[in-house]
Each structure stands twice: as structure tokens, then as C-alpha cells.
Amino acid sequence: MTSLADRYERIKSALPAHVKLIAVSKTRSETEIKALYELGHRAFGENYPQELKEKQPLLPDDIEWHFIGHLQTNKVKLIAPFVHLVHAADSERLLDELDKRAATLDRTIAVLLQVHVAKEDTKHGFAPDELRAALPHWAGRWPNLRVRGLMAMASLTDDAEIAAREFKTVAQLFNELRTMGIFAVDDFTELSMGMSGDLDAAIGNGSTMVRVGTALFGPRA
Numbered sequence: 001m002t003s004l005a006d007r008y009e010r011i012k013s014a015l016p017a018h019v020k021l022i023a024v025s026k027t028r029s030e031t032e033i034k035a036l037y038e039l040g041h042r043a044f045g046e047n048y049p050q051e052l053k054e055k056q057p058l059l060p061d062d063i064e065w066h067f068i069g070h071l072q073t074n075k076v077k078l079i080a081p082f083v084h085l086v087h088a089a090d091s092e093r094l095l096d097e098l099d100k101r102a103a104t105l106d107r108t109i110a111v112l113l114q115v116h117v118a119k120e121d122t123k124h125g126f127a128p129d130e131l132r133a134a135l136p137h138w139a140g141r142w143p144n145l146r147v148r149g150l151m152a153m154a155s156l157t158d159d160a161e162i163a164a165r166e167f168k169t170v171a172q173l174f175n176e177l178r179t180m181g182i183f184a185v186d187d188f189t190e191l192s193m194g195m196s197g198d199l200d201a202a203i204g205n206g207s208t209m210v211r212v213g214t215a216l217f218g219p220r221a
């Protein structure tokens, strides 16, 4: 059995310096999260708004909480006061709601736009063509949001080639959207791609943030 510290060091040492590690702590206890925190880690990712709302006050204030799952508009209020980055903004309605909540709280909320490239219909996000068409209409639309880039999940498959192809599609779209200049180029810098099973494919195709759960903490119950 390897220890958490061993797994953490191994994963970190495999990441290029420009790739940020988000430790996916959904379903993990405060004790498990604190153990990684004690090793110096600060960026954690959660999927369930209610779970995150309950955990956040019990854990250190300097944790950066990333919300990585599908977010329903009626749950935005649970996490809006403290969330560091919303990875999976997947509809205009959700962006409208995030902007409204941010205004109420007098804060700016950072978001990524989720792109749908996987085969499964269950995955959320904007289709690439949908984003290309929509973006020109989005200039200045959400004054309280900071759009930092794109997020994507690859198809669930053992075929690394498929994941690599999907990530490459997202990276090309990312570069294309950057040059449209709708969002400040200095803001639009992040590509959240890659989880335990497809890290290499994501990093090889320009990921700047990987979301890793199982490879760090072990299998989820």
C-alpha cells in the first residue's frame, strides 16, 4: 500500500509546472481532506453543492474550493459566497444566475465554460459550434463573472486515443475562442481537462488544470 503522501508526490512530480492539480474530494471526509492539506495542498474540487456547503466551514479558510460538477441554478446560492472557480458552466441560464448572485454578494465569480465533446449524452456542456456562434453575443453580458477558459470531460473509455482526440478538439477551440477577443485574453487562460484515468492525454493536449480524485485518495465508496 502506498501512502497519500507518496501518491501526492508522484502525481505532482508527473505534472509540468504550468499544470495545476485540483484534488477531487467529493465523498471524502474532513479528515481525508485535512491530511492532504497538511501536506501543503490547497486546491480541492467538489461536485455536490450541499456537501460542499457543509464541508467548507469545517475546513481551513485558505482552501481554494473548485466546483467541478454540474451545477443546478437553484443550488448556486449555496456555494456562490466562497467558490474559487466554477469549472462547469454549461448553460446561459446558469451563467445568468451566477452573475446575479455575484452581484448580490458584491464579488466576482470566476468560471470556465464546459464543452461537450464526449460520446455520452449524459455529459453536460456547450457543443463547440454552439460556443462559436454564441460567443460574439456574450461580450460584456456578465459583468460580475470572469470567464477564465474551458473545461471538458472525455468519453468514458480505456482507449487513450479517443480521449486524446477529444482533448485536442477542445484545445483547438480554446485557441480559436481566445483570438476572438470576447473575453480578456489575460483572463481566458485555463483549460481544465484530465482526471485520474486520462491525465496524460489531457496534459499532452494543453491542459492547465487536472482534476484528480481516485489516483490520490483511492477508490470512492
Ligand SMILES: *Cc1c(COP(=O)(O)O)cnc(C)c1O
Pocket (backbone or CB within 6 Å): 024, 026, 047, 068, 069, 153, 194, 195, 196, 197, 211, 212, 213, 214, 215
Ligand atoms: C469525480 C470527478 C473527477 C475526478 O475523477 P477521478 O477519476 O476520481 O480522478 C474529475 N472531474 C469531474 C467533473 C468529476 O466529477
